[in-house]
Amino acid sequence: MSELNARDVGNQISDPAFHSSPGDYHALLARLRAEAPVFWVEPDEYPPFWIVSRHADIMEIERQPDVFINGPRTLLRKTAVDDQIRKVTGGRPFLLNNLTNMDGDEHRKHRKLTQMWFAPARIKVLEDELRAYARELFDRTITGQTQVDFMKAVASWYPLRVIMRIIGVPAEDQPMMLKMTQQLFGPEDPEIRTEQVDVISTVQGFFDYFRDLMEKRRADPQDDLATLLVNAEIGEQEALSYFILAATAGHDTTSSSIAGGMLALLQNPDELARLRTDMTLLPTAIDEIIRWVSPVTHFFRTPVEEYSLRGQTIREGEAMMMCYPSANRDEAVFDEPFRFDISRPPSKHLAFGYGPHVCLGQHLARMEMRIFFEELFSRIDTIELAGEPRWLATNFVGGLKSLPVRFETRDKVDA
Template identity: 35%
Template sequence: MRMSPDDPGQPMDPDRVDLWDARLYSEGHPHALWRLLRAKAPVHRQELQDGRRFWSVVRYADVCRVLRDHEFFTSERGTLLTALGADDPAGGKMMAATDPPRHTALRESLGRVLSARAVEARREVLLQPVDRLLTPLLTGEISDLAVAAMNFPMDFIGTLMGLPQEDWPRLAKLTTMAIAPHDASFQEGSAPLTLLTVHHELFEYFSRQLSARGGTPTDDLIGHLMSMRIDGSPPDHETIVYNCYSLILGANVTTPHTITGLVQALMDHPAAFRTAAADPSLVPGCVEEGLRWSSPASHFMRYTTRDVEIGGHTLREGSALVAWLGSANRDEDVFADPYLFDIERRPNRHVAFGFGPHYCVGGALARISLRMLFERIFARVERFEPAGEVRHLASNFVAGVKSMPVRAVPRIGSW
């Protein structure tokens, strides 16, 4: 996705905006459209050719309200546009598709093992994937950073979930297929067939993983899910499988596309690269700005549980409503100079990990892994140089890059 609001070269009409079309995010100018909508139609209604319809909110305050208020806006009927119009069978079982209080019970248990303290305790182990990603880039040869980054979070989550390493490449591809079923590079048949393939294969895979454990919890995230108690009872087989799917999907959504987005921004702003390299204390702020800038998860969907007024519009009970995080993170009322990449931005209250009760449970893992990676990058890389065409992912959910050829120039004396 292009990160600037550059003029697309033709007039834009809010009534003709198509936020569903995956090609908008790979070939178009979504930030220009979101800026137009924030100014002219901050609560926007769209109807698809097949009769399905959804509302959108694009301003920061409205996005936060929708994601925070589970009593008016439920997650249990589906959370992504790809599920529009069909009730989610994982509703009430998968954490991402469950409202409090049941959601709270699921989240608190997983939150303990994915907390910043728990992740920091495994820093030495987690540095291994960092070096496995970075070392091949330091040869001076051209590398496709997007391809390397796509496998990076799988290295983390595969280890934490106790999954066989030989399965990681296919699992990484399946999660990309799940979030970009309209992208020809990841399709296996039509977009609906691709989603069907992904869900069948991943659910079957995790079902086999559970069966192989023979009902005995193991010392990994899957074992933790098996040993949880919800209202005093253990989760059933289906609940564990759905949450395994959720964990692996969540891990592979944000991190790789933040890496490519942040490296692209640093190539476009070489002074920021030099500033962060000279002062390691700036790395956390650099990562936060990278998260705001790239906003990898573009949206989350909710359904209204009753008639509700928002932005001067009345949405009827059962209406689908999409909160656009990528737009909220450029809201001029919240972020000064929102189209300025500023690694020292303060405050930086971005919503790249969502907001409210569904704030990403793996946010600490993503943050710490990104910080470790960019600490290594600033210590060992003099600069990145573009080395080919950047190709963007066709997805209305993830603002991502599927190909980014670069050359990393090693810093002299860094080894």
């Protein structure tokens, strides 16, 4: 086996198409964990960075937010795109100013704004409403059918409906929100990429939409996040950035987890049968699904001082990519990490991050997934793959873009 090469590994880990082949992607991460857990890479079209692939090392970084900060780099982005963003923003490295690139007191202030909205007690009151959304979706997509694209017809829409209700986006605008989310997270995918759409224009489209929604909420307050943000003591740029974060990450990651979880169950029929027989396993199954899928592939942190990690000297200002899917397959933490086990003990996975930046919507995501699978399995008797799954070509937030399934509903079997 050849030695790991900084340029080759950097080009692989940065290439959106490489991420659409999960077997190759996880094989590279496993090799990095074994041979070079902290590895400097120099991809052709991206600024260089360190890849951090072990669970313990990512935890060490996340536990020290004063040493490892979010800015000025939070995710993989081509040097040319970075340069374009700095031109548009007058030198700032971010189009958005939201929780993912904030640190310290600024981060704590903005996180506190909506923290109660996503607390378990607050979202619990939405359970009946969220269950009604799932039933309505299945009435429309499954009843009377025997085959669907599970990702496109089912998994994409349920979390979208939920988060748009919480934000205050009307149902007729949800398809547009889904399309713009796909353009933001998958701009390199050949089925999404167009010459007319890039990250900057997509963000501007979000800004225009949510600026209009804010005006509507000033005139007509509602019980939603839009009204809360309109009345918050933050600037317009921060409020608009908050909207975009909630409207995109608030559903896309959950959709990917639902579809990826369904695929894992179909590829592990014994686990699917166990779950169908004993639905009390659903909470641990959901946690295992989230570990297994890990839709957020990475975030960056940057040290404000020189730091030693696994014998490597990280200089001040050198960006470090925390690879969450790698941490969630770490052999030092998980017993047989490449085995899908719905009864795996309480998980130490890092799919939601860790520390002060842990995902604000993790309780909502688990609740959505529980309701979704409860309602789905109450309706179908059998389900199987009906074609080849396909993954989105993206190097940031990703997952399945197509999952053809064939099924029989309970009413058909009973008949």
